[in-house]
Amino acid sequence: MKHLQTLQYVDTIARVGSIRKAAETLFITSTALNRRVLALEEELGVPIFERLPRGVRLSAAGEILIHHARMQMADMERVQSQIADLSGVRRGHISIVCGQALLAYFMVDHVARYRQQHPGVTFSVSVCNRADAISALSNYDADLAIVFEPVRTPDFHPIGSVPQAIQAIMSAEHELTKKSELTWSDILSAKLILPTRANGVRHLLEEALAKKGGELNTVIESDSFDFIRNYIVSENCISFQIPIGLPKKSDKSSFITRAIGINAIPHGHVFVGQMNGRALPVAASLFANELIKSLENLDPRSNN
Template identity: 50%
Template sequence: MTNRHLMPLAYVDVIARAGSIRKAADRLSITSTALNRRVLALEEELGVPIFERLPRGVRLNTAGELLIAHIRAQMSDFEKLKSQLSDLAGERRGHVAIACSQALLPYFLPECISAYRRAHPAVTFGVAVRDRQAAEQALVDLSSDIALVFEPVRMREIQVLIAVRQQIHAVMAADHPLAERATVRLRDCAAFPVGLPAQQYGVRHLLDMALVRSSVELSVALEADTFEFLRHYPAHEHLVSFQIPVGLPMSGDRDDIVSRPVDTRDIPEGTLYLCQLRGRTLPVAAAKFAADIERGLEELYA
């Protein structure tokens, strides 16, 4: 994805991410000696060192941090230029980098990406699973073009493209006693073992806040950092886990698993944000795909 005149700078980016010249050389399929020579040549050209040499690797110094911000901005701008030039040629090309919560992976995002690629098969995608804080950071360091974040941690550097409300759902086996109800209360869930997402996730944040405000005590049988596990486990035990609608099958309940909304008097709705870095002009392919995502979220949840 990088042209030849940016290649020496791209090497610095790979080294910074790997934390080691040897590891970076392996990823770039060149020798560590050759890669080190290129770094030394660049440092000589700049007149300052950019890496601090450590016993077990390297890390960027202050000059290196300034350089890496410039490098990533240049690489991002080049991707935008390629996409714009492809538009002029009448051919849709480009690459879209997405950082997102796990909930987007099983249903919503695959449908959106496949629909886009049917219309623009030359566009490639990179999908990185990130918790809410890491997803925002991916926008800041330009490793992602757009992010889909549930209950963000900070918003100062982020431009929101669309925000949709998401009611927390309880997930359970189809034969679970609570499955007969249209809506469940948090106190109903307290009568059964529950599975909770790890603390870095927005769903857990809303649950913890709700428990602080109430007298309900949940019997936590398991905790996991994967929603895929929490979505499927209730088929094996009368346990209740929690999810947001975008992470549930769009066609409704499965034969063995169902979901029921939790009363908003107990757990208020959260917000799913589609966002980009504030002030950044996205590459054409990323901007067009973001517009498709925005329309899809509006149709489902507006």
């Protein structure tokens, strides 16, 4: 949209921190971009950016403006999507951030299903931790966030959730496979490979630790579930994952899952959420509804 171009420019400058660099990514000359900034500052009567030797940084006024600008741009997208919806076509773009566990199977399924019904809708799906997911919503970088045990902030507005019990995963040779359900002392006694602290599963585990005491025998920490999954067949240790993040029964070849007693580690929840107070574009809103409906029908014990 033409009339938002300047705001778009300002947004880019704020993100990259320099007018010249921003000009490159926007495919215009730095002169033109600089002049836009100066004109806007003239209009507002105050500088939007502080000039630093190596670039620019938002001033206090700029912070206020940029928040408005991002809101305006997101709202215009919503307007365009609503207008497009009037003419029957469902078009638009949905930007999603979600935790690693949710991305691999759950999001793949749902995005594919939605795209089958609405080929005009494009997606961007990014993986990130719980804290970054919320800030992506606040910056209007993402329309929806799907996370396990989200950070509680006023900016995050949950619109659907499903409880998820943490499960232990291990190789078929591990001695704990003999038990059908693991206790807290089983966990304490085992060698563990855990996701990093930004992860929701890890968070729940740390909470249980604080409450129940003991010491975790954490031999490896990794932010890649792929690494974890492949590693447990190489060394005799166990890790944890939520059911929604595990492949379906049929292809579960390389490792074994075991339930964990509800007394050992409490259930967590997967949340679908958006930024508080924001009106989503038509496509994103519909997609969110379908996600939630799917979550509601999801029995946590059905895909163990």
